[in-house]
Amino acid sequence: MDRALAADGSVGHARVVAARRFADERGVLLGLAVVALVFGALIGPQFFSAGNLELMARQTVIVCVAALGMTMVVVSGGIDLSVGSVVALSTVVTAVVLRYDGTVAGAAAAALTAIAAGALCGAVNGVLVTQLRVVPFIVTLGTMLLVRGAAKGLSEERRLEAPATWLNDLLRTTHGGSGLIAPSGIWITVALAVAVAFTLQYTRFGRHLFAIGSSERTARLCGVRITRTKIAVYTIAGALAAIAGLMAFSKLSVGDPTVANGLELDVIAAVIIGGGSLLGGKGSVVGTIAGAAIMAIIQIGCSQQGLPNWVQQIVTGTIIVFAVALDRWRSR
């Protein structure tokens, strides 16, 4: 189609195609730059100070880690609404294990148990989606409530105090302190982002996710093992949500079954702003991180500018709709 039209020698059309291609690759980064410049201009150069950047990074880490898993799920044409609940469950599981053993080794065991619990939730999502043939939206809507309930039951609907360990330092500020440029939690997030980006672009599993999301029937025709791949992607997303839960625990230093209520929407928004398509087959880690960063800048920028919360919500909402409209336009 494009070829035929371009052959007409229509310069205007070629320009539109080029603009779309540009938007496709760099739209989010452009958006990120615009948002950063607007708030930089409003607030002044201190907005970009090391301390403030670190604050923003710490603020967005939980969404970012969960969004890495969501990016993979969205690329495969699915969605996972249970991530907020898994984050809460993860904080509770961590606290429960720490209460038994508050040593360094105990903290490691707590983290691994929480990740395993998250992976299990994800695996349940994957099995239900593939075996019951119910759409992911409904399955994960159900498990969202189910997992939240489990977290509340496990903690007997209380906030669980836990002894302080290295887990509490994951997001402790390093500004003006220790030798690290950023807290270890941020480095972990960067490492995970690189790993997920690599997986999506350069592994068989990643290419299979794109194929399933782009056209499940084609993937099946080509011998992609759809059931296996889908269970795997939901399991990984669950594990990443649990790691996001560890970050949340680090901030809270308690196990809280009510934390991260509605987080799944922020996570999905980050993926969508970053160019992911809920129809599947599209999405990238760089885009998702940029999407999460846009939301964090708006949030922190607004509060530092003294703007009330409702302004921030209106701005974020507008950006989500605009980002999706842009997505429709560039895929036309």
Add this chain to the structure above:
Amino acid sequence: MAEAVGAPLFEMRGVGKAFGATVALDAVDFAVAAGDVCALVGQNGAGKSTLMAILAGAVAPDRGEMRLGGDAYAPRDPLDARRAGVAMIYQELSLAPHLSVMENITLGVEPVRRGLVQRDRMRETARRALAELGHADISPDAVVGDLAPAAQQLVEIARALAVGCRVLVLDEPTSSLGHADVRALFDLIRRLKGRGLAIVYISHFIEEVMTIADRFVVLRDGRNAGGGDVEGASANTIVSLMVGRGLDDLYRRGARSAGDVVVTVEDVTPGSAPLALRRGEVVGIAGLLGAGRTRLLRTMFGLEPVTRGKITVGVYSAPAAPHERWRQGMGMLSEDRAGEGLAAGLSIADNMTLSRLSPLGPAGMVLRSRQEAAAQGWIERLGIRCGHPRQKVQELSGGNQQKVAVARLLYHDVDVLVLDEPTRGIDVASKAQIYRLVDDLVCGRKAVLLVSSYLPELLGVCDRIAVMSRGRLGPARPVEEWTEHSLLMEASGTRAS
């Protein structure tokens, strides 16, 4: 023959329509009188669907004129056509399955008073329309989705009557009906004809045409190929008019020789002859749309469950999923290029290599350079016109897209190629290239199973051909024993006289 029928109720003269460079209809004349059943016949691609779409207002003709009841008829859209009294009953019924019979019959023309739907009048309208069809047994309150296909079809016809249709177009109306239902439908058509409706009957089945139609019009390659009264015409003459053309020199045959049997299919569909595919030969399966050919191929490839019989590929005789078939050396080309054959949003390289990513890097990795190099090789060998292996498939022309889909089988290097309509909707140059490719493959000891609705292609490419008709596969016979005529006779369930 028959007395001169009155002036036609509906008439089209010199109607032409082109889609891009493809001429779908070229100056076609067609007329049907009130109280007359006129059959429209032709092979796949002869232009029947375009003609219907024009009649139904879905497509505007480029030229020519149409008259309905003496007035000029130029519907802007299907609703306009419906209001003018032209109703279509498509092969795929267009009913809302969750609504009741009466809601479907009055859909869009609901009786309303002061903004409220009057269910009593709605029920009455539906009951009257169904009674007119002699089917008062269908309850207006039944949910359409619960009805049998034959009853659903009646509901659709009742809907046409309820809005006062004068011209009723039936497209392959018997394709989903059993024997008794077909007879009931024919009785109904005769009654409607008695009430002065003009009926256009579109079918592949010559016998049906001979039974129900008064007159017939044959289309071939977008033109009138003939027509006349059914009385006095034979199935043979109609089929000859449909075929009408000789083989051209698109097809090439290298030095082929059939070797070992690599695939056997036994008793997968009831009443079918066994099929054996050998190395070094092309076996074709002919048949009409909906005869079950695609289903057979999909079952062989593991895309549909095997419910009976046995399929053997090489040494493997257990039912297998697609990924196992690929491993066993069998690859399939889907007839649905846009929906299944290719992932349109992915790149050429991704599409070509999707079935076999493992050689493209160590330990589950896919190295982009290797993937692109692999794709580039086939892009050059098949002459695929594109910018770059990373270009999205949806930006290519139909012929080039199809070459990408075919290249997947070549890249995978399968021994058995199952090709479902490999040349559908592509230009002649690409077609010729695919024919030559198939010839090269079988000369190189591969085996090809080919389903096609285009008979000259089957006769030109295949070594043996089997015909599938209404779910039954006939024996594969050498191509020399077939003609377009005999294939079409066999496919439409008419025994050669």
